Amino acid sequence: MEIVTIWMLLYNTHEEISGTKHLVSWNNHLIPKFLRLKMDDEKLTEQETALYDRQIRVWGVDAQRRLRKSHVLVSGIKGTIVEFCKNIVLAGVGSLTVHDDRMVTEELLSANFLIPPVENVYSGKSIADLCCHSLKDFNPMVHVSVQKGDLLSFDVDFFGKFDVVVVSSCSLSTKISVNEKCRRLSKQVAFYTVDCRGSCGEIFVDLQNYIYSKGKADETVECLLEYLSFEEAISIPWRSLPRGLSKLYLVLRVIEQFEEIQGRTPGEISTADFLNVQKLRKELCQIHLLNESEIPDSLLQRLLAGGARESSPVCAIIGGILGQEVIKAISGKGEPLKNFFLFDAMDGKGIIQDISQVQAPETEFGMGSVERVENIL
Known part of the structure; x- marks a missing residue:
């Protein structure tokens, strides 16, 4: 099944989270602050319209144009990130920068379909280099590039070049540091962490102060979500x-x-x-x-x-959900996840856990939708 169909299964499955603030306006869709991208009245080309025809019917031309103007950074390329990268490249983001200087090992091949399983092809090359080459084949309209260097050494201005930053397979201190640098920027950068461990997976989301639109054309409700940083969230007793x-x-x-x-x-x-x-x-x-x-x-x-092993089906589910969440954040359409998503394949449940206030409620993440995606895979 095409990835767009999977996104449609996952779309709008969230229940309203307690504490959401609503601002009502009429015929006025408010774009999130961190994604006030310059649209310039630039229209999609005929080639883009033809390529993205099915997904434009799902989220509209404006959302597709915002995707085209967005810049995404991912660091730490394992199975879940590979699934995520495939999804957003097919969706048509403006650019994707991949970062992972590790050399390829047998362990890293387990859930990474972007790396050819032939030693003479990947020998001596970094994971990012190999994945970049494969991702370009998915959608030639998306600019895919490699960033080298130590993630912790990148300064605040470096992260300011992106609209979305996703980190994986890194230490707790690295996650906290990158999140903190993103928050120090004058513009808002969407920050995500994602990891899979065997049959389980987790996504964390920090959209800072995020406004999104929902409702029908004749009446739009503008909703405000306030997020904690990763460090703040995990520090709650x-x-x-x-x-x-x-x-x-x-x-x-x-x-x-x-x-x-x-x-x-x-x-x-x-x-x-x-x-x-x-x-x-x-x-x-x-x-x-x-x-x-x-x-x-x-x-x-x-x-x-x-250990470090990943399950390909779990990677596909978590990577698909993460892709959908990033598209929501970029487009400003649909209620985004706040702020942890946890999945365990043993019981098939995906749970949204709002770790941002004392006695915050939990919301089951469209159980039927997760099961349907699992069956597809």
């Missing part, structure tokens, strides 16, 4: 979070902290670390005044056993 908080959220925070303390790269962890991870869990639960039973051994062991 666990005891203050809702009773229905996803256990997966807590497990991921424990593993993330363990990797940071031990200086491990994400996924460089195994069942041999279980006792030490249990010890850290106990310490964190004491700090957060939370019962250890809220972070079950079974889920911890499952994620540790997965």
